[in-house]
Amino acid sequence: MTLTRNWSMHPEGSVLVEFGATRVLCTASVTEGVPRWRKGSGLGWITAEYAMLPRATTTRSDRESVKGRIGGRTHEISRLIGRSLRACLDLSALGENSIMVDCDVLQADGGTRTAAITGGYVAVADAVGWLARQHALSGKPEEALHRSVAAVSVGIIGGQPRLDLCYEEDVIADVDMNIVCTGNGEFVEVQGTGEQAVFKRAELDNLVDLGAAGCAALAELQRKALAS
Amino acid sequence: MTLTRNWSMHPEGSVLVEFGATRVLCTASVTEGVPRWRKGSGLGWITAEYAMLPRATTTRSDRESVKGRIGGRTHEISRLIGRSLRACLDLSALGENSIMVDCDVLQADGGTRTAAITGGYVAVADAVGWLARQHALSGKPEEALHRSVAAVSVGIIGGQPRLDLCYEEDVIADVDMNIVCTGNGEFVEVQGTGEQAVFKRAELDNLVDLGAAGCAALAELQRKALAS
Amino acid sequence: MTLTRNWSMHPEGSVLVEFGATRVLCTASVTEGVPRWRKGSGLGWITAEYAMLPRATTTRSDRESVKGRIGGRTHEISRLIGRSLRACLDLSALGENSIMVDCDVLQADGGTRTAAITGGYVAVADAVGWLARQHALSGKPEEALHRSVAAVSVGIIGGQPRLDLCYEEDVIADVDMNIVCTGNGEFVEVQGTGEQAVFKRAELDNLVDLGAAGCAALAELQRKALAS
Amino acid sequence: MTLTRNWSMHPEGSVLVEFGATRVLCTASVTEGVPRWRKGSGLGWITAEYAMLPRATTTRSDRESVKGRIGGRTHEISRLIGRSLRACLDLSALGENSIMVDCDVLQADGGTRTAAITGGYVAVADAVGWLARQHALSGKPEEALHRSVAAVSVGIIGGQPRLDLCYEEDVIADVDMNIVCTGNGEFVEVQGTGEQAVFKRAELDNLVDLGAAGCAALAELQRKALAS
């Protein structure tokens, strides 16, 4: 996995995540203030939107803007990314600022949602750094960004647990699981689905172990990217 | 939990699920044939839609039909129900028939998505029975409906794992998890989210244990309801 | 016709109307204040929305939320219900409060719009009672709710005028008429349509007589339901 | 009321109706064939759409195309026009042809829906004539167009029944009624609404008498327009 910071010139934080052939551009856009219903709370706000370019995939998909509606898969993934990145932040230390994270898949080959979370965290870290340089945070930067977050996909193929499924593996996996962990190895989100099959407790445990180890490796990569 | 079969007169399967103050009407509508892209495959099709009446909740929500778009939460839950109920069926034994499961929340007090899955299974079972009586299945009824499926919500409140959170508990839960199991105790879907907090491996394990036990109790209730 | 008050726990007024096999859940939701363009007028506001569950009918209809638009029939009926219930209220005695009446058809077998009006009135009466207990009305309760309103459908089948058509009768009716009357026997709305045929003045007169008598019987039922 | 036939060059039937300051352009567009679900029935099809130019009224309204949705009033009126014009035609004599009637209000000063029906009938008559010249009818023209239809609005202002309310009268009317009659004086549709007040049986009778007389006068005008 490669994390290229400042890939774009305009956003307060921007990271190009490359993971196998998957490429996701994560940008974090800061705006002063929070949505109306939250004003005066002293709390910040973060949310995320996920989308795919129409030909990020093997066959072209119609644009959701042209269809006039957002599909269920897009909604589901956007919500997962938003919940995961919310865990990074102490919203009272962030102060009444809003961060919008956009994760646009430029090329897809499996694991786009977990790549988006992993890269999104680095973009958010840069956005918090930008806010700190503007003296716009309510607390210290390390209070506002109180945890790191990374995510991996794991699955069972032919009875074997596997980390980081590419698209071809994903299609044939019996069980598919996304694990989101903090840099301390605690869990933020665990989503396992029996796509072609159901799964036993021992399989669940194996997948969780494998995923947690994968997240730990990514957390190290994130630390290096942010230190450079 | 109460499961009232044949609550509605028109659908091939219909169940009113009552679970605490939560009331969900699950109907299974059968149509001959499958969507165009699936024709000639010999496989059936099942999908689900979830919705809430506008005043099912403490404060009224605007109708999604009036807003002209379906929200992210609705999409996410509809997809979870659809994936879970797909695990009940062997689509080749179902033959080229389609089952649409509608889960409409008449009154909400927590656990609406898991109630919808649990009641939806019973409505699907009745729809398969209806197809059997029409001699429209490709296989035997027990092949078409090869597993039962039930779901519970579990959570951690004040450090304690809890089964079946009502709305007030759900709001204050640190961790929220939905567990979907088959009647044999295998897992179909596990979704855990740290809403207010992150969680450790031991907490995950406790929640999964609690959820699996809850599903086993519901599976027994489903058996009784279908036997009556 | 059965009118079950307080069928739902959350709304300020809620009534399940059962009329033959037709079942409509009418809820009245109160919010303080009125839409922006009405502020400072001293007048309250009431409006209504009608919808059907997808499998309330013999064959399943697609959800209007999924289609992304509200159909003409839904719009037409919502407007009829709104106009009819507006006649119940003296909006200056109501004060700057808003009542939204939701009429959701759980099961349909003819006469859903007239059942919605008849049940909606009872839900509105309970909502006005709730406002009275909150000391939120500008006038007295009996001034705010200055008339009762009930509605029936009548039609001509095979040359004979008929009250309360069920779905099968409705389909074959030559003329179809909805009559909305106050408890005093005055008319709020009269809508007659020659579906399969045109009609003469004498037929119109007969239908109006029949409808007015039907409304008088329902007004008595409403009085009893509200007295209990 | 002035009925100008062939106001537009493209449609098979087109009539500009002027009624006081109200101006409605009614066009009838013929297409061979019927919607898919009706194919092979031997029956034709007719439907109508009503709309207003944004500045047809004293203050400008936003376009429904820009809002992305059709309002309830538009839906309600389109359906009324469609039902009324359906009464003109014997759909089996029309054969499998479709007529779409568009009624666009160029200038509004009350009575736009009744003007649309009255002018729409003449446009439909011309469209049937066009079909006859193409030898495309299943029956004779006088069988296909078996009745004429006209409509008026009547109302009660200050206790007095009044025919043909202009916009300023319409706003202050206590009761507002639209009457649609055939050329023989039979009723197609009767819609009376107590806008500011309820109404008694005697008032209803007076309004129906007045409306039927108004329709008879318009039927004569339609005959003359079609004869010229």
Add this chain to the structure above:
Amino acid sequence: MTLTRNWSMHPEGSVLVEFGATRVLCTASVTEGVPRWRKGSGLGWITAEYAMLPRATTTRSDRESVKGRIGGRTHEISRLIGRSLRACLDLSALGENSIMVDCDVLQADGGTRTAAITGGYVAVADAVGWLARQHALSGKPEEALHRSVAAVSVGIIGGQPRLDLCYEEDVIADVDMNIVCTGNGEFVEVQGTGEQAVFKRAELDNLVDLGAAGCAALAELQRKALAS
């Protein structure tokens, strides 16, 4: 070309443009104030919307309101009209007033967008006159309306440059160009498209000459119409 001022009674400016068989109703609606983001700037605002009646053309088009979205052609033309009419006005002399120009094509036979600009200018001039009579302008009327604007379509058919293409010519034109000029012969917009062919510099020059001459003739017509 005929320009009929005050064709409609409600708008502050209204012109029916007839140009060959093409008929466009241009109305200019004035509202006090400007959109929120422009408040306090001292500048006025003008924008335009273009639309066609469904049967303005040889075959009927579906309404954009029914489709729920505005097509690309409509958007493109509305923007061209808006940019062109903006050139007429000195927005600081207009003061904080808004003018919405609606151009509705009642009958189409080529050149609808250029007819809309040419007629739209006259409607805007009448709206500015109306504002002057209300003493609502910040500057003098001749400062607010500091230029006139007219537009023509030109094209190359069979190698020959041609002014004012009707629909049949437009369809077979190799090159199609819209020229918008001020009354002084300066250019506001030049849009040339090689529809069936590409074009050389000399052809471009010829078309621009022809178009500028056409605009000069229309400017004279506009002066006469406004003088009468």
Add this chain to the structure above:
Amino acid sequence: MTLTRNWSMHPEGSVLVEFGATRVLCTASVTEGVPRWRKGSGLGWITAEYAMLPRATTTRSDRESVKGRIGGRTHEISRLIGRSLRACLDLSALGENSIMVDCDVLQADGGTRTAAITGGYVAVADAVGWLARQHALSGKPEEALHRSVAAVSVGIIGGQPRLDLCYEEDVIADVDMNIVCTGNGEFVEVQGTGEQAVFKRAELDNLVDLGAAGCAALAELQRKALAS
């Protein structure tokens, strides 16, 4: 300007265009067959869609998919790109194949539409090459792709004609013009707009000269990119 071919792995043609700080990803997606209304014509089909990532610009724009509608600017540019690229192809030599060109702006700093056309041509050339290797063209590749097309933006700033305006220059330009030329120096499209001012014939001529020279330089770059 840099043209990076094969930037994406999935599309039949893909080019990343970099032009100053502007970056546009152009992909050409080939599908066998043509839209239904064109079947049996022997002609191919090409169309284009343009979009911007939400934070391609200095401030974030809402996604058009979330707003549920495509804006006028997007429509206008998509149509310009489509018309321009249609000029590259002889659709009868292409045969009944469809090419969809997607131009997604990853970073914007002026000239995105002209960069999209210039890069889009190279992506189309690669797609035609792919079709040739599949033996799916009706004619020879050099017949199918019978012209090259490139585009530049030119403008007048402070009285001086300028090539290739960046965003800051674009905002202050008096006149803004997009020129699309073939590799032979013929014109495909000329669009000049007086944004802040009107322009004289001599200025128009200067801009066209400057633009044509700019296009010639780009055509040379395209030739080199396709030769490498």
